[in-house]
Amino acid sequence: MPSQSSSPEAAIVGGGPAGLIAxxxxxxxxxAVTLYDRMPSAGRKLLMAGRGGLNLTHSEEFERFVARYAEARPQLEPLIxxxxxxDLRAWSEGLGQETFVGSSGRVFPKAFKASPLLRAWLGRLDALGVRFALRHRWQxxxxxxxxxxxxxxxxxxRAKPEATILALGGASWPRLGSDGGWVEPLSRRGIxxxxxxxxxxxxxxxxxxxxRSRFAGEPLKRIxxxxxxxxxxxxxxxxxxxxxxxxxxSLSARLRDAIEQDGSALLHIDLRPDLPHETLLRKLDTPRKGQSASTFLRKAAGLSPVGIALLREASPALPTDPEALARLIKAVPLTLTGTKSLERAISTAGGVPFSELDGHLMLRRMPGVFVAGEMLDWEAPTGGYLLQATFASGxxxxxxxxxxxxxxxxxLTLGPSSATRQT
Structure with a gap:
């Protein structure tokens, strides 16, 4: 590697996965890389994701995988x-963190958390000479x-590098670093x-x-x-x-768009998707023998208390007709009236449109300034798709x-085990 003094200089603003991999x-x-972040340490949202096991990516075949990005597929597929x-799995294993495929097809580190991977990654970056300027808020x-x-x-x-990568994240979980504060500086520049x-x-x-009082926090399983x-x-x-x-x-984008357009969205919940309608009807078309409605539904239909409560939300006077009751269990209507706050969302939709960028993710109006990660205008469901595209864009x-x-x-290489492809 050339010495720092003779090396071209680049600034990366944002210490999440996109910024770190860049x-x-x-x-x-x-x-010569200087990475700036407003937080006292890098990778904080990655650590939060690791609390659920750190779902790095997904093992499904590539065509199905890239289809998850919907409207952004044409722009993201070449990057992924x-x-x-x-390659992401090989990169993780190059840092000493072996991965495995879960029963759902999702891929996790065997450690099932983010901290060992992040420690090894930061150690690698330090050895490569990356300089960290923490507690620096970009203006x-x-x-x-x-x-x-x-x-x-x-x-x-102030800094004037020869190139800059902006990777400041979206606006969800602002206490971890991504607060959307970058929108105004870009807008001032006509972006x-x-x-x-x-x-x-x-x-x-x-x-x-x-x-609210009795069932908040209760899971609805196998629905x-x-x-x-x-x-x-x-x-x-x-x-x-x-x-x-x-x-x-998995349905959040469609539900959100419907609420924005119509003021509400009608979601249907099948409490027994494992039972065909006719099978469920036979189970319900039996004598109750003095059982309360709750006891009967628990024994005949296998419903949990929270499932039964959900039925009563939709129909306080539960149908006594087995056919009507089976239809309700298979399609409980639930009216959604709004989304929960952006600050508590897992990820952010919106951002810098790909039309503002060239094929290298450089801003057309600002040569030498590149954008990566969740700042870009794309969205995907959970399941490993978020991190995969974030890494690929970085x-x-x-x-x-x-x-x-x-x-x-x-x-170009990402470690001893990487199989990164060249374009």
Whole structure:
């Protein structure tokens, strides 16, 4: 690697996965990298994701995988084609963190948490010479084109690197670093930014007092949710003001858009997706023998107390006709009246449109400035798709910087086990 004094300089603003992987690519290519972040340490949202096991990516076949990105597929597929799920797994294993495929097809580190991987990664970046400027909040650019930061002491810090990667995240979980504060500086420069909206989030619904007080926090297991002709199996959780959970997140973009357009969305919940309607009807078409409605539904239909409460929310006077009762169990209507806040969403929709960028993720109006990660205008469901695209976009932006600086990346590598593809 060339010495720092003779190396071209690049700044990365944002210490999440996109910024960190970009720093690794650039440092390996001999670029002097300074990574700025407003938090006291890097990778805080990655650590939060690790509390649920750190779902790195997904093992499904590539065509199905990239289809998850919906409208953003044309822009993201080429990036993910360079750094595929197998490459992400190899990169993790190169840091000493072996991975495994769970029963759902999701991929996790065997340690089932983020901290060992992050420690090893930061150690690698330190060995590569990456400089970290923490507690530095980015404020934009001055009239001379310098990046402006405010440090922990409130002092103004300026930098004028030869290239910059902006990877400041979306606006969900702002206490972990991504607060959307970058929108205003970009807008001042004439960069269009699509409105930041929550995605992979919970929804509001008007529960009764009984539902709020007795069943908040209760899981709805092995259910299926249907909206706009799309059915998703999984689990959900009742909250005091609504519903959230994996199955809900899978439909969140469609539900959010419907609420924004119509003011509400009607979701249907199948409490027994494992039972065909006719089978359930036979179970319900039996004498109750003096049993209460709750006892009968628990024994005959196998419903949990929270499932029975959900039926009563939809129909306080439960049908006594087996056919009507079976139809209700298979499609409990639930009216959603709003989304939960962006600050508590898992991820953010909206951001810098791809139309503002060239094929290297460089801003067309600002040569030498690149954008990566959740700042870009795309969204995807949970299941490993979020991190995969975040990593891939960070790598793409770093390769764009190398092209901008005229540095070949033919020897691009991410560690001893990586199989990173070249375009």
């Amino acid at each position: 720093a690794e690519i650039l440092a390996r290519a001999g670029v 084609g360079v750094f595929r799920p197998a 934009g650019w001055d009239d001379a084109g310098h990046l402006i930061f405010t440090d922990a002491a409130g002092e103004t810090v 269009a930014v699509s409105t930041l909206r929550p995605t992979n989030m919970g929804f509001l619904c008007p529960w009764s007092e009984i539902m 299926a949710l249907t909206f706009a002709g799309i059915t998703v199996k999984g689990e959900a959780i009742v909250t005091q003001d609504g519903i959230e959970g994996g199955a809900v997140y 790598i793409a932006a770093a390769r764009g910087v190398l092209a901008f600086l005229g540095i070949p990346d033919a020897a």
